[in-house]
Amino acid sequence: QSALTQPRSVSGSPGQSVTISCTGTSSDVGGYNYVSWYQQHPGKAPKLMIYDVSKRPSGVPDRFSGSKSGNTASLTISGLQAEDEADYYCCSYAGSYTNVVFGGGTKLTVL
Amino acid sequence: QLQLQESGSGLVKPSQTLSLTCAVSGGSISSGGYSWSWIRQPPGKGLEWIGYIYHSGSTYYNPSLKSRVTISVDRSKNQFSLKLSSVTAADTAVYYCARVVLYQGGYYYYYMDVWGKGTTVTVSS
Numbered sequence: 009q010s011a012l013t014q015p016r017s018v019s020g021s022p023g024q025s026v027t028i029s030c031t032g033t034s035s036d037v038g039g040y041n042y043v044s045w046y047q048q049h050p051g052k053a054p055k056l057m058i059y060d061v062s063k064r065p066s067g068v069p070d071r072f073s074g075s076k077s078g079n080t081a082s083l084t085i086s087g088l089q090a091e092d093e094a095d096y097y098c099c100s101y102a103g104s105y106t107n108v109v110f111g112g113g114t115k116l117t118v119l
Numbered sequence: 120q121l122q123l124q125e126s127g128s129g130l131v132k133p134s135q136t137l138s139l140t141c142a143v144s145g146g147s148i149s150s151g152g153y154s155w156s157w158i159r160q161p162p163g164k165g166l167e168w169i170g171y172i173y174h175s176g177s178t179y180y181n182p183s184l185k186s187r188v189t190i191s192v193d194r195s196k197n198q199f200s201l202k203l204s205s206v207t208a209a210d211t212a213v214y215y216c217a218r219v220v221l222y223q224g225g226y227y228y229y230y231m232d233v234w235g236k237g238t239t240v241t242v243s244s
Contacts, residue, residue: 040229042228042229042230044229044230044231046166052236053215053235053236054166054231054234055234056231056232059220059228059229059230060230065232097165097166099166099230099231101229104179105182106181106182107168107171107179107181108156108171108181109168110165110166110167110168111165112165113165113166
């Protein structure tokens with residue numbers, strides 16, 4: 009069982025928007041603005057999409073956005089494209105003992 | 120452009136020690152503001168953080184693996200390594216190394232910006 013809770017799957021049609029939630033506790037997501045999101049295509053390494061809750065690295069389309077409310081972080085993908093179909097993982101800093109926790113991952117299907 | 124490349128034993132017998140190395144190219148492992156991490160992914164499952172090492176040599180491990188994990192750095196070779204002892208089938212996974220951004224330009228961060236391609240380790244007799 010992962011420390012952060014994500015839906016197992018979400019889906020949307022091309023052009024639509026989808027939101028993936030990531031629920032933790034006040035010891036991780038709620039306690040720090042160090043939430044990051046990673047995209048993973050089958051057989052590939054994860055790729056950073058969002059860091060510090062809502063910041064996009066250079067090269068990541070602005071269709072990807074992040075937010076946080078309380079103990080829940082969210083990744084929103086607008087204007088869905090076929091290449092967005094992948095697994096998405098959230099990650100949070102969780103203090104000096106636990107350090108890092110991941111979500112269980114969400115499979116995004118573009119219909 | 121920074122690149123990471125994992126290498127090591129792909130098949131390990133139960134109870135033995137798994138050993139992997141991550142070679143860093145295009146940058147120095149001694150650069151301040153970063154730590155160097157190992158993450159794994161069992162077949163069909165999610166990501167699990169194993170631990171990381173700072174450029175200073177300080178280490179932090181996943182509490183659930185701490186008794187079996189050692190991460191070390193070899194600055195002369197610009198690489199860092201993972202040893203996981205007393206392995207079982209549950210340790211079968213793709214193992215990734217990654218750079219963790221901690222501090223840049225006066226600000227604190229916490230995210231993994233560069234990942235290796237991963238290496239598959241199977242624990243089997």
